[in-house]
Amino acid sequence: MNIARHIALIEELCFRPFTAEHDASGVEEGGPGYHVVVLESSQGDCGARAATVEQYEKDRDALYDRLASRWGETAPCNLQTTLLRTEQEEIPEPWAWLSARARVAYLWEAEGTGRWVVVVVVDREQAHDVQLLAVVTETAPP
Structure with missing residues (x-):
């Protein structure tokens, strides 16, 4: 994981304009009022799912610290x-x-x-890749 690259991307998303409609292109997607970016993905390696989840949780925690x-x-x-x-x-x-796909989120209001x-x-859906995501949204948490 490249923390500096991930932080730079998150900072960029804090200022990038939102799309008017839902758009999914590669590792990024977005919609009215939000951006989603895949920082890391297991890319089909479900055999090591538990280890991948554990590693991505450590990566999430490292991002949290920064x-x-x-x-x-x-x-x-x-x-x-x-x-x-829901x-x-x-x-x-x-x-x-997000609530349908992840269990725990760390969040901040970017000053x-x-x-x-x-x-x-x-990591909720066993049939899908485990992913570390960053989301930037103008919608406050419910």
């Missing part, structure tokens, strides 16, 4: 609660999408940008 020194320490956000709420209420994107930065490990 981002917390910039925007402050935050408690992890339990996305299971958000997922349960059954009863309309949860805005990208939060509904001076009006945007939220989220770092997650996507």
Whole structure:
């Protein structure tokens, strides 16, 4: 993992204009009010899934340390609660999408940008790759 590269990309997303409609192109996707970027991906190596999840959680924690020194320490956000709420209420994107794919998120309000930065490990769906994602959104967490 290249932390410096990931931090630079996250900083860039804090200022990049959002697309008007959902757009998925390669390792990046976005929609009205959010960007999603794949920082790391298991790329089909499901045989070592548990080890990959563990490594990506360590990578997420390393990113947390760097981002917390910039925007402050935050408690992890339990996305299971958000997922349960999707059954009863309309949860805005990208939060509904994230809660269906990840269990825990670290998030910050990026000072001076009006945007939220989220770092997650996507591992809920056994049939899909494990991924380390960064999300930048103008929508506050629900």
